[in-house]
Amino acid sequence: MTLEGGCYCGALRYRIEGPMPRGGLCYCRACQHASGGGPNAFALVAPDSFTWTKGTASQFxxxxLPAPVIREFCPDCGTQVTTLRPGQTKRIVKIGTLDRAQDWPGPGFAIFTAEKAPWHALPPDLPAFEGLPPSR
Ligand SMILES: [Zn+2]
Ligand SMILES: [Zn+2]
Known part of the structure; x- marks a missing residue:
């Protein structure tokens, strides 16, 4: 399986190869800032499955914060594409940056629901955690 994606302007491009990555929805406040207010749909991608194919991501x-995540984004258009979390070997890729987000099978869980807004609707029957899942 190969998935391709990139930032809004196209200066930053990537490819994901290997098994279809699983992931979820994050309702944390930081993701609300980055997403525009909704949850952030993300996939967890093994390091050797992810390749930047164009451009160089800026990092922030x-x-x-004592152990901040590293957000990787396009220096031209500002779109955040991936996140690196301390202790998490997999790269966190924002589903909205896939060329064909419809090819992703969908979230398997929801996290940081303690920080969601009252008007956020959780998908029914999705396992939900107030913070990070207990076992990772
Ligand atoms: Zn861009
Ligand atoms: Zn989040």
Whole structure:
């Protein structure tokens, strides 16, 4: 299986190869900032399955947090494409940056639901966690 994607302007491109990556929906406040207000749909991609094919991502990590995630984004259009989390070997890829988001089978779980807004609707029957899942 091969999935391709990139940022809004096309300066940053990537390819995912291997098994279809699983992932979920994140309702944390940081993802609400990055997504525009809704949950962030993401896939967890093994390091050797992910390749940047065009451009160089800029990185940002909040200096005021003890163990911040690293957000990787396009230096031209600002679209965040991936996140690297300390302790998580897999790259977190934003589903909205896939060329064909419809090819992804959908979220398998929801996380950080304690931070969701009252008007966010959780998909029915989706396993949901108030923070990170207990076993990763
Ligand atoms: Zn761009
Ligand atoms: Zn989040």
């Amino acid at each position: 990590a909040r200096p005021d």
